[in-house]
Amino acid sequence: MVKNIIIDELDLDGGVLCLDLANTVSDRQHMPGTDYVNNFDNLLYWAVKKAKVISEGTALVLQKRALAEPAKARQFCKEAIELRELIYHMFLQVSKNEAVSSGDLDTFNEIVKKYLPHLILRQKGRDFSEAWNWEADSFYQVLAPVVKTAYELLLSDKLDRIKQCGSDHCGWLFLDTSKNGKRRWCSMKTCGSNDKAIKYYYRQKESKE
Numbered sequence: 001m002v003k004n005i006i007i008d009e010l011d012l013d014g015g016v017l018c019l020d021l022a023n024t025v026s027d028r029q030h031m032p033g034t035d036y037v038n039n040f041d042n043l044l045y046w047a048v049k050k051a052k053v054i055s056e057g058t059a060l061v062l063q064k065r066a067l068a069e070p071a072k073a074r075q076f077c078k079e080a081i082e083l084r085e086l087i088y089h090m091f092l093q094v095s096k097n098e099a100v101s102s103g104d105l106d107t108f109n110e111i112v113k114k115y116l117p118h119l120i121l122r123q124k125g126r127d128f129s130e131a132w133n134w135e136a137d138s139f140y141q142v143l144a145p146v147v148k149t150a151y152e153l154l155l156s157d158k159l160d161r162i163k164q165c166g167s168d169h170c171g172w173l174f175l176d177t178s179k180n181g182k183r184r185w186c187s188m189k190t191c192g193s194n195d196k197a198i199k200y201y202y203r204q205k206e207s208k209e
Contacts, residue, residue, distance in 0.1 A: 013186040015175035018150035022088035028171025076139040167191035
């Protein structure tokens with residue numbers, strides 16, 4: 001695949017695949033932010049290189065189909081962005097300890113009905129593994145794992161750990177896996193350090209006035 005430096009540098013700070021997709025917009029606090037998956041090629045690159053939900057071999061098959069059926073590829077990308085925004089809105093409500101709106105839940109349930117029936121079990125010896133029974137050139141295998149993780153997260157006991165980054169220039173969602181559940185930022189390395197640097201600057205400025 002052609003190297004995409006912007007997506008290569010995109011951090012996966014959500015802690016869960018569905019939140020990582022929701023965070024493919026640069027700044028949720030000051031929309032519109034940069035959209036990292038605004039076309040089919042970028043979405044596919046994210047799925048292979050960052051999320052690692054499909055292989056490069058599968059991506060080549062999907063790219064071939066996209067070249068043959070560009071309108072369908074564009075429509076799928078549109079659906080992916082709609083799913084991303086739905087996931088973001090649902091889990092933003094959860095992060096605020098609010099009920100998910102009935103409209104959002106109805107829409108998500110329709111998506112679940114479309115994707116999860118393709119989930120199957122495979123057996124090797126006495127061991128079982130999870131798999132999907134999509135056609136080899138189905139675009140939907142890109143989003144299927146995202147839908148599944150959103151479904152599982154909504155059913156989990158971790159809803160009180162879903163938070164929105166406290167930085168004024170972020171707004172990403174993340175699963176707080178810290179011991180005390182007091183994490184404020186999606187990433188201490190980026191948002192946490194930036195916020196502390198800004199606050200330090202203004203404290204120093206005020207002390208000199």
